[in-house]
Every structure is written in C-alpha cells, then in structure tokens.
Amino acid sequence: MIDLPDRDLILRARRGETEAFGELVRQTQAAVFNVCYRMLGERREAEDLTQETYLRAYQRLYTFDLERPFLPWVRRVAANLCLNHISASARDIPVLDDELDETDSTSYPPQIVEQRQQSENIRFAMQGLPIRYRIIIELRHFQDLSYEEIAQTINRPLSDVKSDLFRARKLLGEMLKNSRQ
Amino acid sequence: MTHLSYETLNEYLDHRLTADVYNQARSHLEACPNCAASLNELCAILADLDSLPEVTMDVDFSLAIVARLEQTPYLPRPIQWLTVAQAVAASLAIILASQQGLGMIWPLVEKWIQPLNLPSLSENITSLTTFMFKVTADLRLSTSNFELPTSGINLTFTTLTIVIISASLLWLTANILLLNPHSRRTL
Numbered sequence: 001m002i003d004l005p006d007r008d009l010i011l012r013a014r015r016g017e018t019e020a021f022g023e024l025v026r027q028t029q030a031a032v033f034n035v036c037y038r039m040l041g042e043r044r045e046a047e048d049l050t051q052e053t054y055l056r057a058y059q060r061l062y063t064f065d066l067e068r069p070f071l072p073w074v075r076r077v078a079a080n081l082c083l084n085h086i087s088a089s090a091r092d093i094p095v096l097d098d099e100l101d102e103t104d105s106t107s108y109p110p111q112i113v114e115q116r117q118q119s120e121n122i123r124f125a126m127q128g129l130p131i132r133y134r135i136i137i138e139l140r141h142f143q144d145l146s147y148e149e150i151a152q153t154i155n156r157p158l159s160d161v162k163s164d165l166f167r168a169r170k171l172l173g174e175m176l177k178n179s180r181q
Numbered sequence: 182m183t184h185l186s187y188e189t190l191n192e193y194l195d196h197r198l199t200a201d202v203y204n205q206a207r208s209h210l211e212a213c214p215n216c217a218a219s220l221n222e223l224c225a226i227l228a229d230l231d232s233l234p235e236v237t238m239d240v241d242f243s244l245a246i247v248a249r250l251e252q253t254p255y256l257p258r259p260i261q262w263l264t265v266a267q268a269v270a271a272s273l274a275i276i277l278a279s280q281q282g283l284g285m286i287w288p289l290v291e292k293w294i295q296p297l298n299l300p301s302l303s304e305n306i307t308s309l310t311t312f313m314f315k316v317t318a319d320l321r322l323s324t325s326n327f328e329l330p331t332s333g334i335n336l337t338f339t340t341l342t343i344v345i346i347s348a349s350l351l352w353l354t355a356n357i358l359l360l361n362p363h364s365r366r367t368l
Contacts, residue, residue, distance in 0.1 A: 022247040029242050034235050047240065054246045122233050141230045147197065166191045173226045 032078045039082035041127040053078040083135045125175035133168035185216045271349045
C-alpha cells in the first residue's frame with residue numbers, strides 16, 4: 001500500500017511543485033541508479049540515465065496510478081529507458097566498470113575481496129547477456145514482475161517473455177560456471 | 182521415466198504451475214536425482230542474482246533534476262493536445278489564407294453551400310441590425326437602414342494574406358521552440 005506522504009508528493013508534483021518531485025527523487029534515486037547500473041554496467045552512463053529517467057517520469061506523471069507505489073513504477077521507467085538507450089546506441093557489448101581495480105584489495109579481508117569478486121562476476125555475466133535477456137532478468141529478478149507484467153512493460157508476447165527468461169537463466173548459469181573455473 | 186523440461190523447472194520455481202502439475206513435479210523431483218540436480222543448478226543462479234549487492238551512489242541528483250525541471254514546466258496531457266490542436270489550426274489558417282488554397286477550397290465550399298440558398302453574410306448583418314433598430318424604436322431612436330462600416334484602412338486581399346501567413350508562421354515557430362525539450366535544456 002502506498003504511503004500517504006508519497007501520494008501527497010506526487011499530487012503536489014503534478015501541480016508543478018518541482019520541490020515535491022525533488023523529494024521523490026531523493027527517496028528513490030539509489031534504487032533507480034542501480035537499475036541503470038545493472039542494465040548498462042557503466043557508472044557515468046548509469047548516472048546520466050538516472051537523471052533522464054526522472055525527467056521522463058516527471059513528464060509522464062499524469063499516467064501514474066496514485067493507488068500504486070511510486071518506486072516500482074519509476075524503476076520500470078528506468079528499465080525501459082535503458083533498453084531504448086542501448087538499442088539506439090547499437091551497443092550490446094559488455095561494458096563494465098572495473099571497480100575492484102579502483103580499490104586496494106590488500107586492505108580488505110579475503111572474505112570481502114571474494115564477495116566483491118563474486119559480485120563483479122555476476123555483473124559481468126549479466127552484461128554479457130544479449131540486451132533482450134538482460135531486460136527480462138532485470139524485470140523478473142530485481143523488480144519482481146510477473147511474466148504478464150514483463151510482457152506488458154516491454155510490449156512483447158507472453159510466450160516470448162517465457163522463452164527469453166528461461167534462455168537468459170541458462171546462459172547466465174553457463175557464464176557464471178565458466179567464470180568460476 | 183520422463184524428466185522434467187527446463188521450462189517446467191523454471192515455472193516450478195516461479196510458482197507458475199497449476200496445483201496438480203506442481204504436485205506431480207514435486208513428486209518427480211523427490212524421486213529423480215537428475216531433475217533435482219537441474220533444479221539445484223537453477224536455484225544457484227537465482228541465489229547468485231539475489232546476492233548481488235546494491236551499488237552506492239556518489240552524488241545526489243535531486244537538486245540538479247529540480248533545476249532542470251524548473252526550466253521545463255510540467256505540461257499535462259490535455260494542454261499538450263491543445264497545443265497540437267492550435268498548431269493544426271494555425272497550419273489550416275495558412276492554407277486557407279493563401280490564394281492558392283482558397284482557389285482550391287472555395288469551389289468545393291461553394292458547391293456544398295449553394296443548395297442551401299443561404300443569404301450572404303452582409304445581408305444577415307444588415308437585416309439583423311435593421312431588426313434591432315425596429316425593436317428599439319419605442320426608445321425614440323431614429324431608425325435607418327444599416328450600412329456596413331468601412332475600416333478606413335485600405336487593405337488589399339494580398340496584404341491581408343501576407344499578414345495572416347506571417348502571424349501564423351511566427352506563432353508556429355514560437356510554439357515549436359517552447360515545446361521542444363532540447364531548446365529548453367541548459368545542462
């Protein structure tokens with residue numbers, strides 16, 4: 001159930017109070033940034049797309065159902081925007097910030113380093129997926145949408161969503177297995 | 182023994198199977214080590230995805246976004262449609278105002294309205310005004326036949342057309358600039 005403050009903020013934003021929308025951004029920007037980062041794999045690009053997501057969301061506030069929570073809606077906007085961005089730039093090649101290189105791994109306990117390496121492997125494997133698989137993994141696993149909701153969000157038949165999801169999981173499993181060897 | 186398909190295993194984990202099929206699959210998994218191993222592999226992939234931590238952000242975008250929004254005022258859908266309708270109306274005005282446009286359209290309009298035998302606009306105004314004078318006769322206003330006033334400015338049809346087209350073009354250009362998001366963004 002939606003929090004009343006969210007509803008109030010959205011109504012105020014619809015009346016043109018940009019500060020109210022700014023508060024919604026503050027509350028949800030980390031989650032939206034993570035959607036973009038998982039989809040794009042590059043921090044700077046993810047930051048740009050996060051901002052674009054909110055500008056797009058603001059222009060489409062009239063379509064938002066006040067009876068539903070704001071965060072899932074704006075995360076879906078972000079996923080779609082990233083999908084369009086990758087398709088438009090014709091980039092389907094993995095691009096990933098090598099965050100482990102930016103830090104001195106010797107200063108962390110081995111367990112932490114191992115965990116971070118594991119996370120990077122998963123991110124790298126996700127970036128290696130074709131874009132149509134990546135969006136489905138994002139919507140199903142990270143945004144917890146049903147098959148029907150995914151089909152509606154990306155405007156594709158349910159049968160395609162199911163087959164792509166199953167193939168994406170299979171491919172991801174193989175890539176993760178290879179990265180561990 | 183027929184093994185469970187990869188699709189069935191996925192739908193089993195996603196709770197997409199009907200109760201009967203789900204129970205059959207569960208019984209099969211208890212009896213079949215191959216299928217149980219496949220299910221475990223699938224579970225491991227989902228667990229890997231679940232284990233992915235959220236990345237922290239270095240910056241707060243809210244101020245930058247608010248600043249950008251203040252330069253791009255929120256236009257509700259009805260207003261957006263209204264501006265589109267206005268643009269269409271202005272475009273029609275250009276077509277109608279051009280002599281060529283009139284030359285194309287007027288014969289058609291004339292053909293449609295001819296069977297109605299409508300009086301001309303000036304006849305309508307004259308008879309309406311005469312009627313008004315008659316109604317107000319008891320107020321001792323002098324009655325006279327109405328004559329169409331002249332503006333005092335001698336505008337030729339060509340001049341009028343140029344003025345209308347220029348105004349419409351100016352209006353369209355200004356609105357395109359106002360409605361185009363790229364022309365409003367400064368960041």
